[in-house]
Amino acid sequence: MDPGVGVGVSSAFEDGIREKDGPNPRVDADAEQTSEAPNFSCDAEVAFVQVDASLSQEASSADKDGMDIDSESTYSCLNGSSDENSVDSDGENGYTSQDGSSIDHHSLNKDTENGCQSPKTFSGSGNNGPNIVGKQNDQSPGLSSDNQLGMDADDKHVSQTTEAPSSASSGSGQVIKDEAGEYVVPKLGVEFESEDHAYKCYNRYALMEGFSIRKDFVNRSKVTGLVVSRRYTCHRQGYGSIKRDVNVNKPRKETRTGCLAHMTITRQTNGKYRVIHFETRHNHEFVTPFTAHLLPSQKRISFVEAVEAESAVTPVPDGVPKLGMGFESEDHAYEFYNAYAGRVGFSVRKDYVNRSKIDGAVASRRYTCFREGYRQKDKRGLKVKRPRKETRVGCMAQLVISRQADGRYRVTHFEERHNHELVPACKVRMLRSQKRSVTDQIVESTASGGSNMQPKSLAELLLTGVGIQDFIYDPIDRETRLTSKRVWNIKPDEPESIHQYFQSKKLKDPSFFYAVQCDVDDEMTNFFWADEKMLVDFGDFGDVVCFDSTSRINKEWRPLVLFLGINNHRQILVFGAAFLYDDSAQSFKWLFQTFKRAMSGKTPKTIVSDKDAVISEAIISELPETHHRLCTWQIYQNALKHLSQLVVNSDSFSSDLCGCIYNPDEEDFVNSWKVLLDTYGLWGNEWLHGIFEEREKWALPYRKHIFSAEIDTALLSEDSITSLKKYLKPESHVLQFIKHIGKVVNDWRYKELEANYDMGQHMPRLMGDVIMLKQVREVYTPVIFKTFHQEYENCLNIVINQCIDTVSSVEYKVSTYGQVRQYTVLYSSEDDSVACSCMKFQFVGILCSHALKVLDYRNIKIVPSQYILKRWTRDARA
Numbered sequence: 001m002d003p004g005v006g007v008g009v010s011s012a013f014e015d016g017i018r019e020k021d022g023p024n025p026r027v028d029a030d031a032e033q034t035s036e037a038p039n040f041s042c043d044a045e046v047a048f049v050q051v052d053a054s055l056s057q058e059a060s061s062a063d064k065d066g067m068d069i070d071s072e073s074t075y076s077c078l079n080g081s082s083d084e085n086s087v088d089s090d091g092e093n094g095y096t097s098q099d100g101s102s103i104d105h106h107s108l109n110k111d112t113e114n115g116c117q118s119p120k121t122f123s124g125s126g127n128n129g130p131n132i133v134g135k136q137n138d139q140s141p142g143l144s145s146d147n148q149l150g151m152d153a154d155d156k157h158v159s160q161t162t163e164a165p166s167s168a169s170s171g172s173g174q175v176i177k178d179e180a181g182e183y184v185v186p187k188l189g190v191e192f193e194s195e196d197h198a199y200k201c202y203n204r205y206a207l208m209e210g211f212s213i214r215k216d217f218v219n220r221s222k223v224t225g226l227v228v229s230r231r232y233t234c235h236r237q238g239y240g241s242i243k244r245d246v247n248v249n250k251p252r253k254e255t256r257t258g259c260l261a262h263m264t265i266t267r268q269t270n271g272k273y274r275v276i277h278f279e280t281r282h283n284h285e286f287v288t289p290f291t292a293h294l295l296p297s298q299k300r301i302s303f304v305e306a307v308e309a310e311s312a313v314t315p316v317p318d319g320v321p322k323l324g325m326g327f328e329s330e331d332h333a334y335e336f337y338n339a340y341a342g343r344v345g346f347s348v349r350k351d352y353v354n355r356s357k358i359d360g361a362v363a364s365r366r367y368t369c370f371r372e373g374y375r376q377k378d379k380r381g382l383k384v385k386r387p388r389k390e391t392r393v394g395c396m397a398q399l400v401i402s403r404q405a406d407g408r409y410r411v412t413h414f415e416e417r418h419n420h421e422l423v424p425a426c427k428v429r430m431l432r433s434q435k436r437s438v439t440d441q442i443v444e445s446t447a448s449g450g451s452n453m454q455p456k457s458l459a460e461l462l463l464t465g466v467g468i469q470d471f472i473y474d475p476i477d478r479e480t481r482l483t484s485k486r487v488w489n490i491k492p493d494e495p496e497s498i499h500q501y502f503q504s505k506k507l508k509d510p511s512f513f514y515a516v517q518c519d520v521d522d523e524m525t526n527f528f529w530a531d532e533k534m535l536v537d538f539g540d541f542g543d544v545v546c547f548d549s550t551s552r553i554n555k556e557w558r559p560l561v562l563f564l565g566i567n568n569h570r571q572i573l574v575f576g577a578a579f580l581y582d583d584s585a586q587s588f589k590w591l592f593q594t595f596k597r598a599m600s601g602k603t604p605k606t607i608v609s610d611k612d613a614v615i616s617e618a619i620i621s622e623l624p625e626t627h628h629r630l631c632t633w634q635i636y637q638n639a640l641k642h643l644s645q646l647v648v649n650s651d652s653f654s655s656d657l658c659g660c661i662y663n664p665d666e667e668d669f670v671n672s673w674k675v676l677l678d679t680y681g682l683w684g685n686e687w688l689h690g691i692f693e694e695r696e697k698w699a700l701p702y703r704k705h706i707f708s709a710e711i712d713t714a715l716l717s718e719d720s721i722t723s724l725k726k727y728l729k730p731e732s733h734v735l736q737f738i739k740h741i742g743k744v745v746n747d748w749r750y751k752e753l754e755a756n757y758d759m760g761q762h763m764p765r766l767m768g769d770v771i772m773l774k775q776v777r778e779v780y781t782p783v784i785f786k787t788f789h790q791e792y793e794n795c796l797n798i799v800i801n802q803c804i805d806t807v808s809s810v811e812y813k814v815s816t817y818g819q820v821r822q823y824t825v826l827y828s829s830e831d832d833s834v835a836c837s838c839m840k841f842q843f844v845g846i847l848c849s850h851a852l853k854v855l856d857y858r859n860i861k862i863v864p865s866q867y868i869l870k871r872w873t874r875d876a877r878a
Contacts, residue, residue, distance in 0.1 A: 186198075213232050234262065327408065334348070494734045497733075528598070540871075558728045568874070627706045827855075
């Protein structure tokens with residue numbers, strides 16, 4: 001507020017009071033000067049609408065850069081947010097004098113006993129509007145300095161008039177019409193129908209010029225409460241508070257420059273508001289037309305319009321927050337935003353809260369993305385051996401709510417853009433806010449349950465199932481029950497033991513997933529489960545899945561089936577496990593449906609399974625978009641069982657069989673198969689004859705176009721799977737077997753931790769100072785780099801035999817030195833793409849030696865980014 005704008009108190013002193021910076025304007029006894037509660041914002045572009053009358057600010061807007069939160073509100077920074085937020089006084093500041101004493105830079109003149117006489121009015125000089133001289137009995141202090149306000153009240157106790165200056169006649173001004181209504185271009189002497197009309201017109205003028213406006217102060221009649229006069233200023237008026245910034249680690253960017261541009265209006269006897277002061281000069285640059293809509297005052301107008309639209313017609317919520325959307329409480333707003341975050345793929349953090357000092361109620365609150373802000377530097381520095389992973393990236397996605405006069409909370413700001421990748425649907429349930437939401441809902445359901453007897457613990461609630469079905473899935477799937485009786489024998493107490501064990505796991509970990517299918521007699525028959533780590537693993541490496549069901553071969557074993565995968569170290573992962581005491585197509589369809597539900601609808605690109613018509617039918621039915629092929633590893637395991645006599649009697653049979661089955665070249669595969677049959681006299685074996693007829697479904701040379709990440713080779717080297725099946729016999733209790741499965745899985749997970757640690761401690765050796773090898777060594781995990789390194793060594797022995805130019809690419813014929821077999825490599829110079837007829841990249845995800853030779857021939861010394869799959873990199877889980 002300009003120091004020259006003041007109010008003289010005539011009854012306090014015989015000769016009147018003048019402020020140092022200039023004379024004080026005249027105010028009637030029934031008019032009080034108030035500065036209303038500000039509309040506040042969390043930053044320069046976010047406007048908060050503060051309507052809580054309990055929040056007030058007793059400070060001059062010219063001396064303070066915004067209202068300090070601790071004056072009438074409590075600042076709460078949750079979840080370790082490093083940002084300190086303060087409220088910007090981009091709205092109205094209200095000042096109320098109760099005793100006629102001087103308030104800040106404005107002194108208030110009141111005559112409590114005598115009414116004011118009609119003042120004399122004369123024109124002032126410059127662009128400052130009329131100067132007013134008032135009479136009160138024999139004392140009439142005059143007002144003539146710059147930045148003074150003439151104030152008139154039309155009630156019974158006040159009789160003041162203000163004549164328009166000669167430069168503009170009363171009520172004159174250019175009127176602009178558009179779809180929203182009439183707008184008068186502000187000028188000195190122009191009259192507006194209401195103060196709201198004046199604000200809208202000045203704000204529209206500010207929008208066209210490129211600045212934001214602030215409601216600086218207001219004078220109200222003490223009798224009627226009507227606005228007597230008001231001043232609107234540029235948002236860069238005044239200067240920021242120095243005291244507040246001293247103790248702030250990250251001070252806000254200074255936005256105030258002491259700009260004097262403003263418009264002052266006063267109420268006339270006809271009820272209209274006249275411009276008595278209009279300063280157009282600014283001391284700062286304007287914003288561009290493209291960003292003008294982001295100015296705080298413009299966003300505030302948008303908020304008001306949104307509230308009016310929402311109040312007039314309440315649309316059906318579509319789950320996406322909108323400006324002006326209302327909520328009954330802050331908790332409802334949080335639940336709505338968290339549900340939206342769950343669908344989009346991020347976690348929500350409660351960033352800060354403003355509370356009323358009077359009743360403690362929440363005046364405004366901001367919810368942010370969990371990756372908002374930046375982590376503060378650890379004071380321990382390099383002393384930290386295992387620093388936490390950095391998760392904050394300064395994301396600005398947020399939702400701001402503010403309490404309105406009707407007690408409801410409305411959205412005053414919503415930013416939906418994120419600066420990072422969102423979490424896939426299969427991993428959303430692991431986000432902190434989503435896990436907390438499920439737990440809170442269960443607890444609330446417990447407290448509001450219809451039962452007269454309160455359960456002693458949440459475990460009892462889970463066991464009884466009271467009130468949970470509205471919030472989480474029903475683990476016992478009765479809708480898809482079998483139409484027949486289960487075919488596998490099971491001990492009478494084992495189904496209930498399994499069910500209760502899974503319930504206890506669910507209690508400890510809300511992300512634990514399990515489901516149960518019943519048979520026609522409502523007996524629990526099939527069980528599926530997956531813990532939180534399995535769900536995370538599938539989100540990172542679920543592109544290829546091996547469905548291992550070989551335990552079904554022996555009816556005396558427990559019918560365990562596993563969903564397996566491999567990580568970026570080529571180590572085994574378990575995505576889920578199941579007991580299937582029925583092997584009908586209906587059971588397998590239920591299993592694949594449940595697996596897809598556990599993974600939040602995400603399906604693998606490729607699934608490999610055992611040779612079984614029922615399984616194939618279920619996969620085609622439930623996973624139609626997934627490539628299906630038979631698992632070479634399981635073919636090999638089944639061959640060892642069918643030819644167990646040869647395995648025992650011959651030391652070389654197993655290795656010869658493995659070399660034949662895993663041969664990647666079609667011609668070599670067929671020749672080695674014939675040699676195997678000749679050597680061991682197996683031409684009459686029907687089982688071998690049958691699988692050879694279906695070789696295109698499982699043999700590697702025939703499935704190269706389908707990405708498999710070489711999962712067959714990884715499974716072949718994993719002895720733990722074979723050892724796990726030693727415990728399938730039902731001598732021990734089923735819970736002991738389930739716990740043994742957990743132990744084996746934990747052992748595999750520990751191997752990954754060891755591999756990650758070793759990867760950070762040692763770098764693989766290079767064959768020489770090669771740029772490409774240096775590049776991929778920094779990117780690939782050591783085991784993948786080893787494979788690539790071997791391909792690069794092989795490419796040194798590759799020769800280019802022929803080069804043929806085509807319309808869109810160049811075709812190269814290449815071969816290994818001294819060998820006859822040739823491979824065709826197509827190269828395109830537009831994007832440096834290569835495609836080899838051996839299809840190693842399509843099948844494994846690593847460039848072959850033939851493609852590397854062509855890249856080197858084209859003087860391309862680094863691997864193009866499109867040929868580095870994230871699943872093989874060190875940051876595959878990032």
